[in-house]
Amino acid sequence: MSDVIDPAHDFVVRPMKPDEIGLAIQWAEQEGWNPGLHDAACFRIADPNGFFVGTLRDEPIGSISAVRYGQHFGFIGLYIVKPEYRGRGFGYRIWQHAIKYLSNRNIGLDGVVAQQDNYRQSGFQLAHRNIRFQGVAQCMQSAPMTPLAEVPFDQLASYDRQCFPASRDRFLAAWIAQPDSIARAAWHNGRLEGYGVLRKCRTGHKIGPLFANDVSTAEALLNALFAQCAGETVALDVPEPNVTAVALAQRYGMNSVFETARMYTRAQPAIPLARLFGVTTFELG
Template structure:
């Protein structure tokens, strides 16, 4: 047996294995995350192996070369503390830089205890993204005055959705959004007024309960209207929402619904922080792909 590590692209089947590892780590992936993440960028998944055995992996997603995101970074517990994760992380970072256009930035959501490590790799702290949990019993009461504005996202022209999403994400991501809003075991809705999209949200079934992501809205009133209906999808189980701490209105939404903080990550960027409408981001899409 050798201790020489080989870094290569992952196969589709290995992405399923990576998602299974994530479930064991308590990351609570969505039921269809593997296929959706693969559809977004099949070249994003990087494997580490020793003697033909998969020991770690991660994603380096490129959004049209305009923005990159490092996530889904896992090394099997028995191979930790031996430098393999350090090698994998640095190779992933360089590979992603090579995939991006000059001047493009890279984002990541890193666990707090690794923040200093990522800073040594050039990443600069932006804010905290905090995971909140709510126990949804009966479907929550909704505000009937907003019923006329809530529509299935499939009814919204895709170009309009893509333009709205671009205010809240650093690059266009059509390859991600098309399958994401159409995935099974999920609800995707928009808030449309006078033919204009003013917010949207998606909730998907996960190993445990459901996760909302993203939840984007022009203001807290619209975010509340969307949240009420997304929470109804999760009735009878837990609901998770990943809230950016730099949006006070988003934090207030979590507090209003008595959600409990259960996890968190540091959002960090390499190569400059993108200009986003942070006041519209009430829930980030995923910790794995941004």
């Protein structure tokens, strides 16, 4: 076979097969993103058609996710090109495919801060930073929280919709029930006041989402989840504008280790960042 690459024929962007999402998760692990053990299965449920792979002469060399949430919102993640193929235009071809798939929607992403200028060229504007805090889970005494499975799902979905730009019921149902995870709710007198999910990752655990009406509820949920992984490494991705959430993470000895630029192609969704104490996932929003 010739060593001369014909981009028009040798490089193809196509939908991922179900087992190829796991390959993208492996690449994410190699990038140091520390994905969850069961992210691939949960991600696919969000939008089975929204994952794409770039192949060069049938070899997978790049990935992207472009998840449609309803008719008006979408989110881009898992944008990875294998290191040896970077700088040759393959990533941009994959990117264009994802943007086309999400056309006519407000598109969000959590991008590497250094790539903001590139994203701006595609119409994205900075909304705020998300900061990854990481530390060792401290087991503090707190009031017991209700297992999230005991909360009626319609009430959970309604609460989640207040904190996320679109309905995501299929993903949510899978996310809160995934193996190697703990989900807890602040549930009082038939009213949901917050919830959080702890999932096992390649290294340690991540908490996300952590949504709550106020900081005292968020702290109670955080304690309940920390109790399930006391002494182990845990990470929490916090929207920087929620200064109360930042202070909460710092109060528990967590340190900033990474940050992303949350960007959108249209106006920032009207969701209350004061209730977002932890982002669900940088890959899917």
